[in-house]
Amino acid sequence: MSQPVFQAVETNAPQSLAKLKEFLRIPSVSAKPDHAGECKRCAEWLAAEIRSTGLWTKIVPTKGHPIVLAGNQPQAGRPTVLFYGHYDVQPPEPLDQWLSPPFEPTERDGGLYARGAADDKGQVWCHVEAIRAWQANGGLPVNIIMVIEGEEEIGSDNLETFLREYASQLKADVAVISDTNQFARGIPAITYGLRGLVYMEVIVTGPSHDLHSGMFGGSVPNPANVLSAMLATLHDRDDRVNIPGFYDDVVALTKVERDAWAKLGFDDKQAMQELSLPGLTGEIGFTTLERRWARPTCDINGLTSGYQGPGAKTIIPAKASAKVSMRLVPNQDPKKIQAAFELAMKSRCPSTVTLEFRNFGASPAIVVPIDGKAIKLAGAAVRTGFGAEPVFMREGGSIPVVGQIKTILGIDTLLVGFGLPDDRVHSPNEKFDLDAFHKGMRTAAALYGELAGL
Amino acid sequence: MSQPVFQAVETNAPQSLAKLKEFLRIPSVSAKPDHAGECKRCAEWLAAEIRSTGLWTKIVPTKGHPIVLAGNQPQAGRPTVLFYGHYDVQPPEPLDQWLSPPFEPTERDGGLYARGAADDKGQVWCHVEAIRAWQANGGLPVNIIMVIEGEEEIGSDNLETFLREYASQLKADVAVISDTNQFARGIPAITYGLRGLVYMEVIVTGPSHDLHSGMFGGSVPNPANVLSAMLATLHDRDDRVNIPGFYDDVVALTKVERDAWAKLGFDDKQAMQELSLPGLTGEIGFTTLERRWARPTCDINGLTSGYQGPGAKTIIPAKASAKVSMRLVPNQDPKKIQAAFELAMKSRCPSTVTLEFRNFGASPAIVVPIDGKAIKLAGAAVRTGFGAEPVFMREGGSIPVVGQIKTILGIDTLLVGFGLPDDRVHSPNEKFDLDAFHKGMRTAAALYGELAGL
Numbered sequence: 001m002s003q004p005v006f007q008a009v010e011t012n013a014p015q016s017l018a019k020l021k022e023f024l025r026i027p028s029v030s031a032k033p034d035h036a037g038e039c040k041r042c043a044e045w046l047a048a049e050i051r052s053t054g055l056w057t058k059i060v061p062t063k064g065h066p067i068v069l070a071g072n073q074p075q076a077g078r079p080t081v082l083f084y085g086h087y088d089v090q091p092p093e094p095l096d097q098w099l100s101p102p103f104e105p106t107e108r109d110g111g112l113y114a115r116g117a118a119d120d121k122g123q124v125w126c127h128v129e130a131i132r133a134w135q136a137n138g139g140l141p142v143n144i145i146m147v148i149e150g151e152e153e154i155g156s157d158n159l160e161t162f163l164r165e166y167a168s169q170l171k172a173d174v175a176v177i178s179d180t181n182q183f184a185r186g187i188p189a190i191t192y193g194l195r196g197l198v199y200m201e202v203i204v205t206g207p208s209h210d211l212h213s214g215m216f217g218g219s220v221p222n223p224a225n226v227l228s229a230m231l232a233t234l235h236d237r238d239d240r241v242n243i244p245g246f247y248d249d250v251v252a253l254t255k256v257e258r259d260a261w262a263k264l265g266f267d268d269k270q271a272m273q274e275l276s277l278p279g280l281t282g283e284i285g286f287t288t289l290e291r292r293w294a295r296p297t298c299d300i301n302g303l304t305s306g307y308q309g310p311g312a313k314t315i316i317p318a319k320a321s322a323k324v325s326m327r328l329v330p331n332q333d334p335k336k337i338q339a340a341f342e343l344a345m346k347s348r349c350p351s352t353v354t355l356e357f358r359n360f361g362a363s364p365a366i367v368v369p370i371d372g373k374a375i376k377l378a379g380a381a382v383r384t385g386f387g388a389e390p391v392f393m394r395e396g397g398s399i400p401v402v403g404q405i406k407t408i409l410g411i412d413t414l415l416v417g418f419g420l421p422d423d424r425v426h427s428p429n430e431k432f433d434l435d436a437f438h439k440g441m442r443t444a445a446a447l448y449g450e451l452a453g454l
Numbered sequence: 455m456s457q458p459v460f461q462a463v464e465t466n467a468p469q470s471l472a473k474l475k476e477f478l479r480i481p482s483v484s485a486k487p488d489h490a491g492e493c494k495r496c497a498e499w500l501a502a503e504i505r506s507t508g509l510w511t512k513i514v515p516t517k518g519h520p521i522v523l524a525g526n527q528p529q530a531g532r533p534t535v536l537f538y539g540h541y542d543v544q545p546p547e548p549l550d551q552w553l554s555p556p557f558e559p560t561e562r563d564g565g566l567y568a569r570g571a572a573d574d575k576g577q578v579w580c581h582v583e584a585i586r587a588w589q590a591n592g593g594l595p596v597n598i599i600m601v602i603e604g605e606e607e608i609g610s611d612n613l614e615t616f617l618r619e620y621a622s623q624l625k626a627d628v629a630v631i632s633d634t635n636q637f638a639r640g641i642p643a644i645t646y647g648l649r650g651l652v653y654m655e656v657i658v659t660g661p662s663h664d665l666h667s668g669m670f671g672g673s674v675p676n677p678a679n680v681l682s683a684m685l686a687t688l689h690d691r692d693d694r695v696n697i698p699g700f701y702d703d704v705v706a707l708t709k710v711e712r713d714a715w716a717k718l719g720f721d722d723k724q725a726m727q728e729l730s731l732p733g734l735t736g737e738i739g740f741t742t743l744e745r746r747w748a749r750p751t752c753d754i755n756g757l758t759s760g761y762q763g764p765g766a767k768t769i770i771p772a773k774a775s776a777k778v779s780m781r782l783v784p785n786q787d788p789k790k791i792q793a794a795f796e797l798a799m800k801s802r803c804p805s806t807v808t809l810e811f812r813n814f815g816a817s818p819a820i821v822v823p824i825d826g827k828a829i830k831l832a833g834a835a836v837r838t839g840f841g842a843e844p845v846f847m848r849e850g851g852s853i854p855v856v857g858q859i860k861t862i863l864g865i866d867t868l869l870v871g872f873g874l875p876d877d878r879v880h881s882p883n884e885k886f887d888l889d890a891f892h893k894g895m896r897t898a899a900a901l902y903g904e905l906a907g908l
Contacts (some may be wrong), residue, residue: 214851397668
C-alpha cells in the first residue's frame with residue numbers, strides 16, 4: 001500500500017467533501033421525466049470531475065439518461081477493474097419530512113444529509129477521490145474502466161444494451177461496486193448476495209368518471225374496493241406471498257448460512273426502537289436477517305385513488321392504482337414471477353372493472369462466491385481502510401447490474417459498501433456518515449492497491 | 455297561480471342565468487381550509503342578492519362557514535315555509551378531467567357546466583328567482599324563512615347548534631329543499647327518502663419514516679399491505695357489508711315499494727353505457743334502484759400511501775390511509791354504525807401498527823310520508839312547472855338537515871329537486887341542465903303559490 005496515496009486522501013479531505021456537496025446539489029431524479037435535464041447536467045459534471053483526475057471520459061447517450069464511461073490508459077500485464085456506480089437518485093418525496101432540503105447537503109450530527117448522499121453519490125465519490133489520490137502519486141496501479149449510469153433507481157432499462165454494445169471495451173478481471181452497507185457502525189462488510197426485484201403498477205378502472213357515492217354507491221363496482229380486495233390476497237395468514245408458483249424455484253438457506261447469520265447478533269428490539277415500531281413481522285419460520293436477506297417479498301410501495309385532500313368527498317373513484325414490488329431470492333426468475341403476479345391479479349379481478357399493468361424493472365437475485373482471490377484482497381482493503389475485520393453478509397436490496405455484469409461480461413462483482421443501516425436511503429433525511437465517507441475513500445484507495453496483486 | 459309571476463320568471467330568465475353564473479364563479483369549497491375566505495364571500499354575495507328581492511337577511515357566523523338567514527315580514531293567518539339550501543360545493547379535483555374550468559361556468563349542449571351547478575347553487579337559485587318574481591308582483595303569498603348553509607358537503611357540523619339556537623325563529627309549517635333529482639329527463643320527481651351517511655378516515659401508521667423496501671422488506675409491517683387487508687374485509691362474497699351488527703336495524707323494503715320501483719323501468723344496460731362500465735354489481739338479491747335507494751353501503755372514497763409519482767420508488771411507506779363512507783338506510787343509527795365500523799377495523803388490525811380514525815359526518819337516513827297535504831301541493835307545483843306528472847322516488851344521497859329539521863324543529867320536508875341523474879354532481883364536469891333551471895324556477899314559483907293553500 002502506497003503511503004503517499006493515503007496522505008493525499010487525508011490532505012484532500014476538505015475539498016473532497018466540498019466536491020461531494022456539489023454532486024449532491026444536482027437533483028438527478030431519474031424517475032421524473034421533467035428532471036431529464038438535471039440528469040444530463042449531473043452526468044456532464046461527473047465526467048468533468050473524473051477527467052480532472054487524468055482519466056479519459058465519454059458521455060454515452062441512451063434512450064433514457066446518459067451513461068458516464070471513463071478509464072485510464074490500459075497497460076499490459078496488470079489487472080483490469082470495472083467500476084460501476086450510479087449518479088441518479090430516488091425522488092425526494094415526501095418533502096415535508098426532510099429536516100433540511102434534500103438537494104442542499106447539510107452536515108448534522110456527524111452525517112451529511114441529502115438525497116443520494118449514501119445511495120450512491122457519496123460512495124461513488126469515495127472512488128473518484130481515491131483515484132485522484134493515486135493519479136497524483138504515480139498513477140493507478142491497475143487498469144480501470146468506470147461505468148456510472150443514470151437509471152439505477154428506475155430499473156437500469158438501457159444498461160443491458162450499453163453493456164452488449166460496449167462489451168469489447170469493458171473486458172475486466174473483476175468488477176467493483178460500492179452501493180451497499182456496513183453491517184453496523186464499526187463493523188464493515190463485504191456483501192456477497194443481493195435480492196432481485198420485480199416492480200409493477202396495477203391499475204383498476206371502473207366508471208368513466210368519479211361518481212356521487214350516494215347516488216351510485218352500492219350499485220356500481222368501486223375500483224378502490226376492488227383493488228384493496230385484490231391486494232389483500234397477496235399474502236396468506238403466515239405472511240407468505242400468495243401467488244401460485246411464487247416459491248417454486250426458491251433455494252432454501254443452508255444450515256451454515258443460517259448459523260453464520262445468527263452469530264452476527266442482530267437485535268430485533270433495537271430495530272423496533274430505531275423504526276418506532278410496536279413489533280416486527282414477516283414470513284413465519286424465519287429470523288429478521290433471513291427475512292431481509294434471503295426470503296422473497298411482496299410489498300405495496302404506493303396507493304392512489306379518489307379524494308386525498310382534507311375532509312370528506314363522497315365519491316366512487318373512477319380509478320385506483322397500486323405500486324407493488326417483489327424482492328426475489330436466488331434462482332427465482334423475474335420474468336416468471338412477473339407473469340405469475342399478473343396471472344394471480346387477473347384471476348382475482350372481477351369482470352366489472354378493467355385491469356392494466358405497468359412494469360418498472362425485473363432483475364434476478366445474485367450470490368457471489370466468497371472464496372475467490374479478489375474477495376480476499378477486498379477484505380484486506382476494508383481492513384486497511386476501516387481498521388476492522390469485515391463480515392460477509394447479504395443484503396435485501398437489489399443492484400440489477402451485478403447479474404448483467406456476470407451474464408453479459410462474465411465478470412464477478414465485489415460489493416464493498418460504506419453505507420450504514422440507518423442512512424435512510426430512499427427515505428426522507430437520507431445521509432452519508434462522514435466517518436464512513438472518510439474510511440470509504442481510504443478503503444477505495446487501498447482496494448486499487450490490493451487489486452494490483454490479482 | 456299568479457300569471458304575472460310566471461311572466462316575471464320568463465322575462466328575467468337571461469338576468470337569472472347571468473346571476474347564477476356569478477354565484478358559480480365563487481369557489482366556495484367548504485372542505486378546504488384555505489377556501490374559508492371564499493365561503494364567506496359567497497355567503498355575503500348571496501345575502502346581498504336575497505336582500506335585493508326585498509327580504510331581510512342576516513349572516514350568522516358559526517365555528518365553520520357562516521349561514522345565510524333570510525325572510526319576509528310574517529303575516530298572521532298564512533302558512534310559513536322554511537327553505538333550506540347550501541352554498542358550499544365539493545372540491546373540484548381531479549382538475550385535469552374538466553372540459554371547462556370548474557369555476558368558470560360554461561354553457562354547452564344545453565347545460566351549464568361548473569362545480570356546484572346542480573349541487574346546490576343552481577337549485578337554490580331557482581328559489582331566489584321565484585321569490586324575486588313574487589316580490590315584484592305583490593309579494594310572496596306565504597311567510598318564508600330561508601336557511602342557506604355553507605357546510606353541507608362536509609357534514610353540516612355546525613348546523614345543529616344553529617337550528618337549536620334559532621329554533622324559535624324557524625317555526626314553520628313545512629320545509630322545502632331542492633337538492634335532489636328528477637327521475638329522468640322529462641320525468642320530474644318528488645323525493646320521499648334519502649340515505650344517511652357515516653364518513654370515516656382510517657389511518658394506519660407503521661415505521662416512523664418510509665423505509666427502503668429492499669433493506670427492510672419482509673421484516674417490517676407495511677401499512678399499505680395492512681390497510682388493504684383490512685379494507686378487503688369490509689365486504690363478503692355476496693357484496694354485503696361485513697361489519698358485525700351493520701344490518702341489525704335495517705328495515706326491509708315493502709312489496710308495495712319494490713313493485714312501484716320496478717314499474718319505473720330503470721334500465722341497467724343504459725346505466726352501464728352512461729358510466730362506461732362492463733357491468734353493474736352490488737348486494738346480492740336487489741335491483742339497481744333498490745341498491746341505490748334502500749340498501750346500506752360501504753365505499754372507499756380515497757386511498758393514499760407511499761409513492762404516487764411516475765415510475766418506481768422502492769419504499770415501505772410509513773403510513774397508509776383511506777377515506778371510507780357508509781350510506782345508511784332508515785332505522786340505522788349513525789353513531790352505532792360508526793362504532794361498529796371502528797370496532798371491526800380495530801379487531802382486524804395487527805398490533806404491529808397503530809390505527810387512528812377521523813370522522814367527517816354522521817347522519818341518519820330519512821323517509822317522509824307521501825300522503826300529506828303539503829306533498830300533494832308540491833306535486834301540483836311540479837306538474838305546473840314541468841308540464842308533466844311527477845313520480846315519487848327515493849334517492850341514495852344524503853341531506854343530513856332533513857333529519858335535523860324533523861328532530862329539532864318538528865317539521866317535515868318537501869324534497870322537490872330539479873337535477874338530472876347525469877349531472878355528474880361531485881364529479882368533474884358537473885352541470886345543471888338549462889331546461890331544468892328554467893322549469894325549476896317555474897316550479898319554485900308555483901310551489902310558493904300552492905303552499906299558500908296549506
